[in-house]
Amino acid sequence: MAVADASHFDGLISFLKQKRENITFHDIISLAEVAAQSLQGFFQAMDAKVYRELREIAGYIDSMRTEIGALQVNDLKNTRIPSAGEELGAIVAATETATNTIMNCAEALMGADASDPAAYKALVDEKMMIIFEACSFQDITGQRIAKVVETLQHIEQRVARFADVMRAKDLDGFINDQERARAERKEKFLLNGPQLAGEGVDQSMVDEMFP
Amino acid sequence: MAIDMSMPVLVVDDYNTMIRIIRNLLKQLGFDDVDDASDGSAALAKMREKKYGLVISDWNMEPMTGYELLKEVRADPGLNKTPFIMVTAESKTENVIAAKKAGVNNYIVKPFNAQTLKTKIEAVFAE
Numbered sequence: 505m506a507v508a509d510a511s512h513f514d515g516l517i518s519f520l521k522q523k524r525e526n527i528t529f530h531d532i533i534s535l536a537e538v539a540a541q542s543l544q545g546f547f548q549a550m551d552a553k554v555y556r557e558l559r560e561i562a563g564y565i566d567s568m569r570t571e572i573g574a575l576q577v578n579d580l581k582n583t584r585i586p587s588a589g590e591e592l593g594a595i596v597a598a599t600e601t602a603t604n605t606i607m608n609c610a611e612a613l614m615g616a617d618a619s620d621p622a623a624y625k626a627l628v629d630e631k632m633m634i635i636f637e638a639c640s641f642q643d644i645t646g647q648r649i650a651k652v653v654e655t656l657q658h659i660e661q662r663v664a665r666f667a668d669v670m671r672a673k674d675l676d677g678f679i680n681d682q683e684r685a686r687a688e689r690k691e692k693f694l695l696n697g698p699q700l701a702g703e704g705v706d707q708s709m710v711d712e713m714f715p
Numbered sequence: 716m717a718i719d720m721s722m723p724v725l726v727v728d729d730y731n732t733m734i735r736i737i738r739n740l741l742k743q744l745g746f747d748d749v750d751d752a753s754d755g756s757a758a759l760a761k762m763r764e765k766k767y768g769l770v771i772s773d774w775n776m777e778p779m780t781g782y783e784l785l786k787e788v789r790a791d792p793g794l795n796k797t798p799f800i801m802v803t804a805e806s807k808t809e810n811v812i813a814a815k816k817a818g819v820n821n822y823i824v825k826p827f828n829a830q831t832l833k834t835k836i837e838a839v840f841a842e
Contacts, residue, residue: 693780696807704806
């Protein structure tokens with residue numbers, strides 16, 4: 505905090521010492537002038553400090569605006585994330601179609617009459633070709649997954665940079681009630697989902713728990 | 716104890732493909748009377764309509780999970796003796812312990828094969 509000029513206060517003190525009695529209107533005005541002069545330095549110092557702080561805040565806001573721009577939130581929101589969602593939807597649809605095709609073939613073979621070997625072999629050959637064709641889904645889903653991974657990396661890099669520049673700290677809690685409800689349900693009903701290889705228990709470990 | 720292959724079996728899973736796989740495996744094992752439900756609440760409704768000899772259920776389903784179904788079944792005096800096998804991708808130790816504590820008869824981790832399903836069904840009816 506800036507301080508007032510000490511010499512002005514000295515003047516004020518000596519003035520009061522001299523004029524303890526018989527103070528006139530003129531004296532009061534003089535006193536006010538001395539007081540105003542004393543505070544002038546204080547306000548000048550304060551103005552400079554406030555100005556400097558406001559300039560720093562403006563600089564920070566400007567830098568934050570630049571960083572938010574670098575996040576490319578509109579591109580993420582309007583293009584990349586919807587596109588990744590569509591790719592994932594297409595992957596689910598492709599795997600479902602392929603699975604159904606393969607299972608249809610398997611069920612047809614399981615229910616087929618094998619009493620005529622030639623006819624049965626022709627049926628097996630036909631269904632096997634359909635199964636081979638259905639398995640081609642893996643190539644295209646692999647490419648789709650690569651695009652989704654690329655989007656996730658794009659988001660990760662920008663969010664990480666933003667968090668670093670802003671020195672962001674994670675807050676506790678949930679963004680909305682839906683998120684809270686999902687988290688509570690997950691915890692209450694132990695919805696952990698599939699584990700990666702090496703994590704969780706395998707069937708042999710489960711079997712030991714059910715002797 | 717010999718397994719009654721004519722007993723009705725209820726398969727509970729929210730993925731039609733998985734229901735189809737289990738249904739076909741059960742058919743191969745000799746079970747012909749197989750019904751299905753897409754979540755715990757649908758399964759519970761079916762179990763209150765028809766007496767099933769075995770329930771094979773997934774864990775993670777909406778709105779009622781297989782874990783909730785298991786607890787509901789074990790709390791219902793009319794259903795609590797029904798053999799219950801959990802077939803799930805939930806493979807954390809805490810899941811297996813929780814299911815066992817809730818009264819599951821056996822537990823199969825996805826992905827599984829026909830032999831595992833056969834072995835577990837036999838184990839349940841050997842108890």
